[in-house]
Amino acid sequence: QVQLQESGPGLVKPSQTLSLTCTVSGGSISSGSYYWSWIRQPAGKGLEWIGRIYSSGNTNYNPSLKSRVTMSVDTSKNQFSLNLSSVTAADTAVYYCARDSRSGSHDYWGQGNLVTVSS
């Protein structure tokens, strides 16, 4: 059974960089031809897709965040990561990592990591 777990600080200061890591267990991140996505959800609001990464490092980012987003993958640790720079209070949200199934929908999700942007 594939499991995903986000990790990272729960509090980030404005203008700094938010960094999160997703650790995948129960399967190799580099097998199965899967993309791995980041999705966020402000409290009480809907879901926003941030972007995705393939095990080769190929990425697709949401244009609304593209100038501030960097994703990377570490296949040796079975992890992928999100960096979001120059954060503001508007970036406060629960950040989820998820696997894109072969159909394209997100079939496995982490439990989420609440990140608050505040001084």
Added chain:
Amino acid sequence: DIVMTQSPDSLAVSLGERATINCKSSQSVLYSSNSYNYLAWYQQKPGQPPKVLIYWASTRASGVPDRFSGSGSGTDFTLTISSLQAEDVAVYYCQQYYATPYTFGQGTKLEIK
């Protein structure tokens, strides 16, 4: 970006009754080469991540009860719960994965009447 619009925003249905949620995309999510609609439905309960219910617009994900069904094609889609159970209280989202950026509907909150 493809805009996904759900209706209604909230819905109250009696136990055992049918619940219907609609989703409309701003452009077709039907891929002509394979005739698949790149549309998924998710269920999210408080404090939990979303859970995929339906993909390819009408294929139930593994372990999803058969009271959940998806229909539609092109730009108009429907999620139907045939007989509402107490555990179905949640927010439901549609999502297109036809093109990046993937986009979600605003969500429909389903409650018991």
